[in-house]
Amino acid sequence: MADALHFAFNPGRLGHREGAPGLVLQELTQFTLASVIACKDQAAQAAAAAQRAFGTSPPMAPATAAGNALTFIWSGPGHWLALGPHATGAVEARLGTAFGTHASVFDQSGSRVLLELRGPRARDVLAKGMSIDLHPRAFRTGDVAVTTASHLAVHLWQVADEPVYRLLVVRTWFDSLWRWLAASAAEYGCEVLAPAPYASHTA
Amino acid sequence: MRIPCPHCGPRTHEEFTYYGDATVRRPSSSSPDAVAAFYDYVYTRDNPFGLHRELWFHQGGCHEWLVVERDTRNHAIKGAVPARDVFKAGESK
Ligand SMILES: [Zn+2]
Numbered sequence: 001m002a003d004a005l006h007f008a009f010n011p012g013r014l015g016h017r018e019g020a021p022g023l024v025l026q027e028l029t030q031f032t033l034a035s036v037i038a039c040k041d042q043a044a045q046a047a048a049a050a051q052r053a054f055g056t057s058p059p060m061a062p063a064t065a066a067g068n069a070l071t072f073i074w075s076g077p078g079h080w081l082a083l084g085p086h087a088t089g090a091v092e093a094r095l096g097t098a099f100g101t102h103a104s105v106f107d108q109s110g111s112r113v114l115l116e117l118r119g120p121r122a123r124d125v126l127a128k129g130m131s132i133d134l135h136p137r138a139f140r141t142g143d144v145a146v147t148t149a150s151h152l153a154v155h156l157w158q159v160a161d162e163p164v165y166r167l168l169v170v171r172t173w174f175d176s177l178w179r180w181l182a183a184s185a186a187e188y189g190c191e192v193l194a195p196a197p198y199a200s201h202t203a
Numbered sequence: 204m205r206i207p208c209p210h211c212g213p214r215t216h217e218e219f220t221y222y223g224d225a226t227v228r229r230p231s232s233s234s235p236d237a238v239a240a241f242y243d244y245v246y247t248r249d250n251p252f253g254l255h256r257e258l259w260f261h262q263g264g265c266h267e268w269l270v271v272e273r274d275t276r277n278h279a280i281k282g283a284v285p286a287r288d289v290f291k292a293g294e295s296k
Contacts, residue, residue: 062211076265077210077285131215146211148218148263 011194015186022121022188025181028166030086031198032070033108034095038078046078046102053098062144064157073155073168074144081108081155081168085199113174114198118164121188126156126165128184136161150180204278209285210265218263224248225256225270225286251275258286 013021036058038046047057056067058080065072070084082095086109095105117126123134129150133139144157154177155168169177182190204216230240252275259271268286273279 076267079266131217132212146264147214153263 011192014182014190014192016189019189021119021191023117023119023125023185023190024122024193025185025190026116026193027195028114028116028198029195031109031114032082032084032087032091033110033112033114033168034082034091035075035106035108036072036080036082036095036099036103037106038103039101042102043078046099049099049102059144062146063142064144064159073157075146075155078103083114083198086197111171112168113171113177115167115169116159116164117167118160118162119188119191121185122165123163125181125185125188129180130156136163150177152177204280206259206261206269206271206280207283208261208264208267208269209283210267211261214261214264216259218261219269220260220262222258222260222268225258225289254281259283 016022036046036050043060047060050067050072051057054067054070054072056065056072058072059065059074060077062074064074069087070082073081073083075081082091082105084091087094090107091109092105092107099105126149127134130145130147132145132147139145139158141158141161141163144155146153146155148154149156149167149169152169152173156165158165205213206216206219207213227244230237230244232241234240254272255275256270256272259269261267261269269283270286270289271283272281274281
């Protein structure tokens with residue numbers, strides 16, 4: 001999959017140019033993404049199957065759970081996204097084998113753009129277009145929100161306290177999200193880094 | 204207006220789609236008075252003054268149906284529960 005941002009922006013500094021950037025933005029590429037939806041009343045069995053196959057139990061509340069090879073991102077009751085480094089071979093088959101008859105698995109690789117947002121003003125930038133409370137008392141490392149940013153449906157989760165966020169948005173909506181992000185970050189200064197493979201960002 | 208989604212936490216009502224009265228029940232299409240019952244089910248609505256149980260869909264979040272108890276006089280939300288629990292229990296009327 002070509003880098004989604006090539007049409008939107010190039011690496012470099014945007015907006016306010018003095019001092020350290022308030023937001024550092026990077027697209028993470030070359031990842032595998034699949035939806036895992038537990039069959040009716042099978043969430044507990046699906047979680048047990050994931051525990052056996054990937055060494056982690058998919059969260060039953062809005063959180064992430066990192067296992068070997070992939071991370072489960074809560075997406076709704078009995079519904080998760082499985083995110084991992086780009087894998088050769090069909091991830092659908094691998095996950096399908098693991099979950100058996102307990103869950104439906106669909107490959108979503110390429111359907112989303114994955115962004116990493118960090119920097120001292122990352123929280124302020126997001127708050128301009130998100131209605132959820134991102135204050136550390138309400139949203140912490142490991143927490144997930146399935147919500148809207150600038151009226152677009154996104155998955156947002158926090159991967160470090162400083163804070164560092166990751167955000168998944170539908171690929172065809174990215175242009176719109178980017179225009180909002182760029183405008184929102186301009187007053188703080190925004191450093192856009194060259195895209196990097198997700199594999200090197202497995203934290 | 205903020206709706207406390209039992210799955211996602213408190214969210215602005217803009218993330219939800221309103222679907223109306225959660226207390227009506229789809230009639231059986233095989234009953235002899237099906238036409239009248241369906242007319243009633245589709246078109247006839249009370250206009251409650253006070254607490255009302257209604258269906259909201261969290262399309263900007265977990266994609267789950269909720270039964271929300273809302274005061275129609277002032278939009279105060281008393282609570283929200285997963286609709287599947289309500290309908291499983293058959294308690295709503
Ligand atoms: Zn929800």
